[in-house]
Amino acid sequence: MDFIIQAAVKAVKALYQTDLNAADIGLQPTRKEFEGQITIVTFPFTKFSRKSPEQTGNDIGEFLKNEVNEISGFNVIKGFLNISLSDAYWIDQLYTEVLPDSFAEFKPNGKKVMVEYSSPNTNKPLHLGHVRNNLLGYSVAEILKAAGYAVIKSNLVNDRGIHICKSMLAWQKFGNGETPESTGEKGDHLVGKYYVLFDKEYKKQIDELKSMGQTEENAKKNAPMIKEAQEMLQKWEAGDEDVISLWKTMNLWVYDGFGKTYKALGVDFDQYYYESNTYLLGKDIVDEGLAKGVFFRKDDGSVWIDLTSDGLDEKLVLRSDGTSVYMTQDLGTAQLKYNDYHMDESIYTVGNEQDYHFKVLFLILQKMGKQWAKGLYHLSYGMVDLPSGKMKSREGTVVDADDLISEMEQTAKEQTEALGKVIDYTEDEKQELYHTIGMGALKYFLLKVDPKKRLLFDPNESVDFQGHTGPFIQYTHARIRSVLSRVEQPPSPLKGEYKTLASEERDLIFALTQFPETITLAASGYSPAIIANYVYEVAKSFNKFYHEKSILQAEDEVTKQFRLQLAAASAKVIRKSMGLLGIEVPERM
RNA sequence: GGUCCCAUAGCUCAGCUGGAUAGAGCAACAGAUUUCUAAUCUGUAGGUCUUAGGUUCGAAUCCUAAUGGGAUCACCA
Known part of the structure; x- marks a missing residue:
């Protein structure tokens, strides 16, 4: 519709000796109840036309009709100039624009974008919330591709941590050697079953401890189940062979299950990242940030960034014992992704419960002077709720x-x-x-x-x-x-x-x-x-x-x-x- | 308590950078099939766009405040 805008600019210039930009001409589709296809709002022009909106519309309409032969007619209602384009124009549009194979095919815009989505935990099967994430991420990636971007779809798999240890521990204790093969159960569901079982046993122990006089808080800390899970995580981090081997086995079950779900959903990925490979990253960035004076170290050795001047809080980026937190990992992973692809934009498809986290993450990277940080975007989406409220994997109130x-x-x-x-x-x-x-x-x-x-x-x-x-x-x-x-x-x-x-x-x-x-x-x-x-x-x-x-x-x-x-x-x-x-x-x- | 997000018809949602009498679908009611697929089409009914101010020729849209709902503010991820 550029030609109409151009013509309108010309009309205003000729009729009222006023220079307008293309952006000053507000085109909108004509409402169904009126004759025409394109409408120009003439209220803003009355300032310099010094005429009523109707008269202004008529003047411009007359000018356009004479100037542009695709315009077959017009009518003016109040401040609205409704323009009719000729049938010949529309028929020509169909044949020369819409029908050719090139229609809506965008030329590469030379920009590269990574879309991270899905990013599941490997301790339980996917539920409806993940489905929204997957469909959203996939679709946005396809849309960007269509708009001319080179797109890399990535999946950051959260394959380590206390949650998977919980499933592993419960399986060890109560599993009797069950496997997806022996039970015929989908791998991710089998592992998820033990995650739920862990929680059940854990709660039982908490109740026991409470009945013996412990406070809720202490009971949660002291229950044998959670202690064992934490020990297992330490063993994992220490590279204990048995733990690693079980971890690998159970993750493979899960991946097999996820693969089937992804296939059914019709989503795919170009690049997988695994947290077991990335969870130690980010310490370099912490050092870098300390050197640049962006971070500061407290007496106990922990490292922080002060974001109070940005209306946020102080945020921990490294524990006092020198180990990583979520933020440390994400700083490192962001750098890793950039090193791998040098993309112009990087999109994180993550629920809006993490709005604060990403705000802080992006801000830190900007403060560190990473020029690529301005291309980071949190594709934040709302939670999927049930009439009964939030879905909780542990409580089994999920739509699988x-x-x-x-x-x-x-x-x-x-x-x-x-x-x-x-x-x-x-x-x-x-x-x-x-x-x-x-x-x-x-x-x-x-x-x-x-x-x-x-x-x-x-x-x-x-x-x-x-x-x-x-x-x-x-x-x-x-x-x-x-x-x-x-x-x-x-x-x-x-x-x-x-x-x-x-x-x-x-x-x-x-x-x-x-x-x-x-x-x-x-x-x-x-x-x-x-x-x-x-x-x-x-x-x-x-x-x-x-x-x-x-x-x-x-x-x-x-x-x-x-x-x-x-x-x-x-x-x-x-x-x-x-x-x-x-x-x-x-x-x- | 601080910060962020949301609020449109009984229900689920559109409403692009401010523009005409705020639109769809579902549910309800009334119609359309000798004719290319009735998972369709047409019509009726349904609204103080949460509230109160402000900016503007003009506000569902922008600004401020209030109310209601959600999230977040961990040496969890």
């Missing part, structure tokens, strides 16, 4: 990712069968379709919401398949493919022969042309929700068109070919948009 996925597939199956669809599919084809639809419903449900908002998930209320949902959009795609499959040859252009658009056609073309700037917007805001809401608009526009106008039974061949092209373009935009959300679209459903 694998369970959820199979429930979604099951629901997709029931819906499909109830509607009597695809009865001629083979079992394998059906399974694949149910997975596609079920995941489409789940992914869309999670991604259509602004990431920073918290999300309420009611397990008793199934995710919708109708209305503003993934399956609705998938269905629209399947519909189009069905129509296209009925013509023998690919639609031919017949450019220039179709002259007059129906309003449904014009609206649909307009929606399609918005795709590139929607990608830009979503990329700059790191928001899959923008894509999700956009593709819904496209699907709605198509369905309306489909309902009002017959494609295959069009009045004449020219119209039919044009509509086939329009349908094909719609299918393409839907498929690509959904791809950015990590959602597949079926040929039939």
